[in-house]
Structures are given as C-alpha cells and as structure tokens.
Amino acid sequence: MTVERCVLVDPDARRRELVCQRLRETSVEVEQFSWAREIDPERLEDAILLVFDQGQSVLSTVKLLVENLAGNSIIAYSAEPEIDRVVRTVKAGVESYLVWPFTTEQFLQAVNQIEIDTPMTVGNERIEAEAKQLIKQLTPREREILSGVIHGLSNQQIGEALGISARTVEIHRANMIKKLGAKNSAAAVKIALDAGFNDAAPSPNSNGDWIGEAA
Secondary structure (H helix, E strand, O other), X not given: OOOOEEEEEOOXXXXXXXXXXXXHOOOOEEEEEOOHHHOOHHHOOOEEEEEEOOOOXXXXXXXXXXXXXXXXXXXXXXXXXXHHHHHHHHHXXXXXXXXXXXXXXXXXXXXXXHHHHOOOHHHHHHHHHHHXXXXXXXXXXXXXXXXXXXXXXXXXXXXXXXXXOHHHXXXXXXXHHHHOOOOOHHHHHHHHHHOOOOOOOOOEOOOOOEOOOOO
C-alpha cells in the first residue's frame, strides 16, 4: 500500500515532530494537528490518519470521519498502552495500534496490513478464519490468559482468578503471544477480536473464591 499523505493528530508538539521525522523518511506528506477538531474535512481525501491515543482523541477522530462520510483508515499510537484501551479503540474503528516510539518500518507494516485486512468483505472473512485458526492453537489455560488480557486484567489479577502465580501467568502469556504470531499483547488482542473471541474473563465464584485450577 502506497501512502502519500498522512494526517497526524498529537497534542504534544515535541512528539509530533519526532513522528514527522520518521514519516518523512518514507517520503510521506504529513499534515500535523494538535486535535481532530482542527482538521479541515476537505483535507482528508487520500490520507491515512495517525492519532495519538489520549483522552477522547480517537473517538473524536472517528466522529469526524463519520460526520463527513469519510472512509479513511486510522492508526492509533501511544506509549505503554493499557490492553483494555487498545480493545476499546479497535472496537471504535481503529485499524491498527502502534506502541510509541515506533520505527518507520513498523508504521509501514501497519499500513500494509490495513490494505490486506480491509479491501473487501471476502478479505475480512479470510482474516477472521485465519485468526480463528490461530486461536485454536491455544491451550485452555492460554485461552483463559488471553481472556484476562482482553478484559484488562493484570498478570497478578489473572493469577488470583486462576489460582496460579503471576510468574506462571507471565509464562503462559508469553507462550500465547508466540503461538498467535503476535509481537506483543496489543497485537494478540487484535487477533482475538478478528476471530470474534469472546470467552468470559476469569472471575470469582459465588463463594467469593476465584474460579480456576492450579497450573
């Protein structure tokens, strides 16, 4: 996918400039804004949006696109994002999520993946089928870990729910990410959402004890 224009939304001027430096290495024309409300809708044509995920920034950008019937793709990014926030942004309509600081190569990979994932309904069905195949590789314990991650639980909370140590959760989590072919937890969550994965999060039973078996 060839990207010629990028609309960058980030309230931090210093970080915005660093992002611009990376994008210019790819010869991408960059228009930068602090907030989505500053964007002229007429400037959205043929542009991909790169939005720092802070407060309501992503939702404001999605609203801008909806109001102007624009079909632009959105890539969100932030430093050390919480998994539940990544889930919310993906559900809101963001096609990809990067962890800052990201490299030029990671940005281009995200753009290329958007082209693969969203060209047509048939393509989306294929992505769902592939994601489901990846999920099938997981053990029951790894599925429990993935469910906890999707619901924003920490390793400690997942461990308490399953009756295992946080260190054991960390090991299962690493194995789960590796099996899914994901680079990190955020990427694993995206795969799970593509697959329609909706296992319930680990939770305490009616006696107040946490449901789960020993590892």
